[in-house]
Each structure stands twice: as C-alpha cells, then as structure tokens.
Amino acid sequence: xxxxxIIGGLSPESTMKYYQWINEGVRAELGGLHSARIxxxxxxxxxxxxxxxxxxxxxxxxxxxxxxQALERAGADFILLxxxxxxxxxxxxxxxxxxxxxxxxxxxxxxxxxxxxxxxGLLGTRYTMELDFYKGRLKDHGVMTLVPDEAGREIVNRxxxxxxxxxxxxxxxxxxxxxxxAELAEAGAQGIxxxxxxLTMLVRPEDxxxxxxxxxxxxxxxxxxxxxxxAGTSKAPSLFxxxxx
Numbered sequence: 001x002x003x004x005x006i007i008g009g010l011s012p013e014s015t016m017k018y019y020q021w022i023n024e025g026v027r028a029e030l031g032g033l034h035s036a037r038i039x040x041x042x043x044x045x046x047x048x049x050x051x052x053x054x055x056x057x058x059x060x061x062x063x064x065x066x067x068x069q070a071l072e073r074a075g076a077d078f079i080l081l082x083x084x085x086x087x088x089x090x091x092x093x094x095x096x097x098x099x100x101x102x103x104x105x106x107x108x109x110x111x112x113x114x115x116x117x118x119x120x121g122l123l124g125t126r127y128t129m130e131l132d133f134y135k136g137r138l139k140d141h142g143v144m145t146l147v148p149d150e151a152g153r154e155i156v157n158r159x160x161x162x163x164x165x166x167x168x169x170x171x172x173x174x175x176x177x178x179x180x181x182a183e184l185a186e187a188g189a190q191g192i193x194x195x196x197x198x199l200t201m202l203v204r205p206e207d208x209x210x211x212x213x214x215x216x217x218x219x220x221x222x223x224x225x226x227x228x229x230x231a232g233t234s235k236a237p238s239l240f241x242x243x244x245x
Contacts, residue, residue: 001026001037002227005076005099007067009042010083011165014197017216018082025224036227039076041067045165048086052127061089065096072097080104080223084195084215085125088133100226105134107222108193108215109141115211117191119144121184123177123203124195126157134195146189152180164198178207185210 004022008015019038026036043063051060064086068079078100081087087104094101112120122145128134129147138145148156159173181192181203191211194203200214 002077003037003075004223004227005039005071005079006082007041007064008082009045010048010086011045013167015082021220022224039071039074041071057089061092065093068093068097072099078102078226083197085127104215104219105137108213108218109138109143111213111218112143119188119190121146121189121192122195123156125160126153128195129153146184146187148180160196160198164201169201174202177203181208
C-alpha cells in the first residue's frame with residue numbers, strides 16, 4: 001500500500017471526511033485493524049479566504065506547491081488536494097512535484113462519463129461555478145456544466161462559507177438547495193456535481209431528482225484505488241457506489 005499525501009485544512013471539516021473515509025476504505029479492503037498510510041499537510045483556512053477575497057491566487061499557489069513538495073520529500077507516493085476551489089492552481093502544484101497529482105475534476109469527469117452523462121449541474125463556491133478552471137477541465141472530458149442563476153449562486157456560496165465551513169448544517173439551506181437542484185434538473189442537468197467538499201454535509205441523495213456526484217467520495221475512492229493499484233495488488237475496491245446514483 002502506497003502513502004497518500006493530502007493537502008488539507010481548506011476547510012478542516014472536509015479534510016476530516018477525507019481522513020475518515022480513506023481509512024474506512026483501506027479497512028474495508030484489508031480488514032482487521034488496518035488503516036491508511038497518510039501524510040497530511042494542513043494549512044490555515046482563514047489565510048486562504050483572505051487571499052481569495054484579495055484575488056491573490058499566486059500566493060495561494062506558492063503555499064500549496066510548497067506543501068506538496070514537503071509531502072513528496074516526506075515520502076508521499078501521490079498527492080491530492082482536499083478542496084475543489086483551490087484546484088484553480090492545480091497546474092502550479094503539478095509542476096512543483098515529480099509524484100502524481102490526483103486531480104479532483106478529472107476523477108469526477110470519469111465518474112460522470114461512466115454513467116453515460118454529458119450535461120450536469122455544478123454547485124460549489126462562486127469561484128468554482130463562475131471561473132473556467134473547473135468547468136473547462138470537465139469540458140476537456142466531454143462534460144458540459146450548468147450553474148445556478150445569480151441568486152442561486154449567491155445562496156450556494158454563502159451557505160458554504162457562512163455555514164458549512166463552520167460545521168453548521170441548516171434545514172432552511174437544505175430546502176433552498178433542493179429548489180436550486182430542481183431548477184438545474186429542469187434545465188437539462190442529468191446529474192448534479194457537489195463541487196465543494198463541504199456540500200456532502202448538506203445535500204443528500206433524496207434532495208435531488210437526478211443522481212449526485214459527490215466529489216469528496218469520488219476523490220477518496222480513487223485515492224484508495226491508486227494506493228492499492230500502485231502497490232501491485234489485484235483489487236481496486238468500489239468503496240462508495242452510492243455516490244453516483
């Protein structure tokens with residue numbers, strides 16, 4: 001089993017899910033008291049939110065690239081970034097390391113196309129929904145995206161930063177998300193990407209009339225597969241089949 005390097009802290013709530021679910025996946029595969037080999041580099045979320053507000057992506061890229069390099073030096077065999085939004089600087093991270101970088105949008109796109117879908121709704125931070133770094137990467141895989149209208153994007157973004165990143169789950173927000181998801185489905189979305197690692201805390205399968213693609217679970221599943229595949233084992237477990245239906 002290879003060592004998984006995780007850049008986390010963006011936010012701590014989602015990073016805890018990564019750590020928990022990766023370990024659950026390894027234990028499901030190996031049984032007993034086995035756990036994953038994980039190296040975690042956790043950054044200060046507040047520092048990054050301030051940099052985001054100032055539009056300083058270069059500093060964020062430099063910090064995350066340095067964290068990736070530290071993980072590689074420490075022995076990580078491959079690296080994942082436990083956040084959707086900061087994949088905006090994924091190319092800088094990839095260029096800074098020699099070990100593989102497991103890009104979240106790539107594995108999500110493969111999960112979508114495996115279901116025969118071409119058009120999906122995308123929920124995430126304002127940056128993820130409005131900028132091209134994520135939608136463009138999906139398009140490279142043949143996946144087209146729909147996003148909520150301006151009012152819907154504001155609700156989604158505010159809920160992420162003001163509630164979910166602080167560990168709060170609000171039933172009124174869940175109801176608002178149900179309406180937004182229904183509108184995307186009516187507009188032609190065959191599925192919905194939960195394109196923020198915190199959204200798994202709020203949105204459940206029963207909240208959507210179309211399949212959900214939980215990027216956290218998809219990312220975790222692929223990380224566990226890679227840990228075993230790179231080690232030469234024959235099995236590649238499907239840990240979260242429900243995240244795609």
